[in-house]
Amino acid sequence: MARMTQDGRRLRGLRSRETILGQAVSLASVEGLDGLSLGRLAAAIGISKSGFFAHWRDKEELQLDAVDWAARQWREHIVAPALRAPAGVRRLFALHEARLRFYAEHVLPGGCFFRAVQAEFDDRPGEVRDRIVRALRDWEAFIRGLVEEAIALGELAPGVDPAQLAFEIEALGEMAVTHSRLLDERLAFAHARRAVLQRLRGLCPDPSLLPED
Amino acid sequence: MARMTQDGRRLRGLRSRETILGQAVSLASVEGLDGLSLGRLAAAIGISKSGFFAHWRDKEELQLDAVDWAARQWREHIVAPALRAPAGVRRLFALHEARLRFYAEHVLPGGCFFRAVQAEFDDRPGEVRDRIVRALRDWEAFIRGLVEEAIALGELAPGVDPAQLAFEIEALGEMAVTHSRLLDERLAFAHARRAVLQRLRGLCPDPSLLPED
């Protein structure tokens, strides 16, 4: 086994990378990707600032990986659970509920990584912004796909505009974070849940597929 | 005329204050209230950095006044035009359209001051956060009031929950900014407008009060 080495150094490095990225995403959900300084990130983990440069060329490379890491976390916590629900309108609602659960359980101290960095980078051209945009585009395309699937299954009225409905679901999900952090947390989730639920029931020929409230 | 002085110094000072605050709100809509540095703010106006301290004790005092200034701008550009529409469901929709127009006309280079600073300060306790929260609370109370008025006028079904509907309208309005800055601007406004319009028409006993689309 010549090339495929069992290198304890690389393993250690991979573990460090994961630790750092997880902490970076957590902190960035609070202070943003740029507001987060390497010094404070290092202090939060308990390593030295210069240790970063063994893993990333500069801060931007770390930011790029942090976006990818957050997208992966999103898929694991929100997309994956939804895919366990039956396809159609129930899966669509399961997706929304998984998102609200993710927020309610405070997986990230700042609530939502993407909300923080979208507001931060929407005016700042560059690779980081591009990657954030791509993540958002993929996410909304995924919602749109679920809507189309529900229409194909006859669980949503055929006249429904998938992009329009995806926009609405995304809006209500995101407002849940804002409201929960600045005003009333319980109310925020209740409003966000009820809005999507009633919207879907109104478009669904068989509302009994969904809970009443 | 002993006390009531015609002081050209104070007048000049007031004008400077307004200029500075307007520019501060513009820049903060892009980079946030903290991301905005005094040096760059001074450079954008063409004054010296230390000139600020003739008007404000420290940066936080300026931030507090900037929040108030932005709230005033919001009232003038969005609340005031809506109040010229007839009370009821038409006024509610006029409010939403005024908001979308405010975004579409790029009054602020960053799109929305409050969106930027909410994401920035939701995790940072202090007076600035408190003032941002108060502005948001007042704004949603205003929407809620318009909903209640529409119900009282019989233009919305009596079963409507004002807080719930206000939440939905606010969510769709805010998502218009995010979408317009990161994805497709035209689509963003179209989706946000149509979502609220169809929602109101669905709740309104006389949908002819509102445009068809």
Next chain:
DNA sequence: TATATGAACGTCCGGTCGTTCATATAGTTC
């Protein structure tokens, strides 16, 4: 055993940040 490599460290640099201070300039009041 000798050599190479990846991870992590401590130190230092140039630059920017908010803030302070002494000073200059107008405009107002006596």
Next chain:
DNA sequence: GAACTATATGAACGACCGGACGTTCATATA
């Protein structure tokens, strides 16, 4: 005119930032 005050300036400050550098240590390869 002198005394006073609001507005603005430029120079300097300590703190912190991202990043560069040489070094140390543990591990892997030959």
